Structure formats: C-alpha cells, structure tokens
Amino acid sequence: MRIVRIALLVAGAVVAPFVGFVLGAMAAAVLARSLTGDPATVDTAIPLVGIGGAAAAVIGWTRLLHLAHHRHLRRLRRSGPALEGRVVAARTSFAKNPRGPGHWTVRLKVAWTEPSNGRTHEASKAFRFSERNGEGARDFQRRHRAESAIGVLVLPGRRRGFLLDVPELPAWWDRR
Numbered sequence: 316m317r318i319v320r321i322a323l324l325v326a327g328a329v330v331a332p333f334v335g336f337v338l339g340a341m342a343a344a345v346l347a348r349s350l351t352g353d354p355a356t357v358d359t360a361i362p363l364v365g366i367g368g369a370a371a372a373v374i375g376w377t378r379l380l381h382l383a384h385h386r387h388l389r390r391l392r393r394s395g396p397a398l399e400g401r402v403v404a405a406r407t408s409f410a411k412n413p414r415g416p417g418h419w420t421v422r423l424k425v426a427w428t429e430p431s432n433g434r435t436h437e438a439s440k441a442f443r444f445s446e447r448n449g450e451g452a453r454d455f456q457r458r459h460r461a462e463s464a465i466g467v468l469v470l471p472g473r474r475r476g477f478l479l480d481v482p483e484l485p486a487w488w489d490r491r
Contacts, residue, residue, distance in 0.1 A: 323380075331376040332369040339368020384484045388468070397466030397480045400427035403437065407456050409449075419444040419452035420486065423459055425479065427467045440479055443486040455483060 343364035347357040404424040411417040424439040444452035459465055459481070466480025479485075 327373070327376045327380070331372040335368040335370070335372025335375075336365040337368075339371070340365035342368070381484055385482070388478065388480065388482075391468040391470070391478065392480070394471070397468050398427045398430070400425045400465045400467035400479075402459050402461055402463050402465055405456050405460055407452055409446075416446040418446060419449055421452050421456050421459075423465070423479065425465060425467060429469075436477075438477060441486040442481075442483050455481075 340361045343360040344357055347353075347360040351357070402423055403426050404422075406422045406424075408420050408422075409417060410420065420441055420443050422439055422441045424437065426435060426437040428435050442452075442455060444455070468478045468480055470476035470478065
C-alpha cells in the first residue's frame, strides 16, 4: 500500500498541476486567438490562465481526496461497526514555514481491543490543518482529548491498517 500512497502523492503534487496548467494554457490559446487575434494577448493569456488551471487542478485534487475518504469511511461503516477505541494522547504542534504559511498538526494516539482475540492495539494518526485553520485544529483536539472515546475502523486484509471514524482526512503521510 505504500506504493499507492506514493503514487497519490506524485499525482497530486506533479501530475494534477501539470495537466491543469496544460489544459488552461491550451484553452487560453484557443480562446484568446479566436477572440482577439492579437499575438501579444495570446502570449500574455497562456501563462496566466495556465497558472489558474494549475491552481484549479490542485484544489480539485484535494476535493477528490476528501470525497474518496468519505466514501471509504461510509463503505467501512456499512461492512461492520466501528470498534470502540480510547484516545491515549492528543498532541498539537505548529510548524512555521519560512517561505509561506505554516501548519498545525494534531497527532492522536489511540488504543483499542480487538473483540475476536482480545489483543490490544495502539497506533497513532496525524491530522494536518492550515495556519489559518488553527481554531479548527484546537477544536479537533478538544473533541478528541485524552481518555475520550473514538471509533476505530480496522481495514480488512491490511496489516496495521486502520482509520479513525472522524470526518477529517488524515495527513497525507499517515493515510493507510
């Protein structure tokens, strides 16, 4: 499954913006040429609309990942009930980026007992929030503070694979 995560990362970071830029640039070339016929306008419109297309592709990719996450949660909920887990620890940290906005990371450490064999498992997931959404990160940690109950959806057929039954999407490096 690690190869799938790497493929999704490459698709989101490289392929989606490239395809968005190319499609935006082609649309700008066709439209600017047919509307104005001025080569200077076409040369100006191509990079500007291309950058807009790349931004739209990145936004669309993140929305698509959120949609896929919610569909996956819905499918797992239908296949069986969530196990009852306990939040062992909840930690919030802020990372400042010198070249742009920083981000908040909320890491939840969760423990649950498997009902079939009685084994106790403990694992953690990270959730990332933008710098502007600091209140969302603090609210997320308040809802899932230490010793609170949380639903755990174990992924069938995956060693150590699980999802927490929360609507927020885990950080890209913590998706299993």
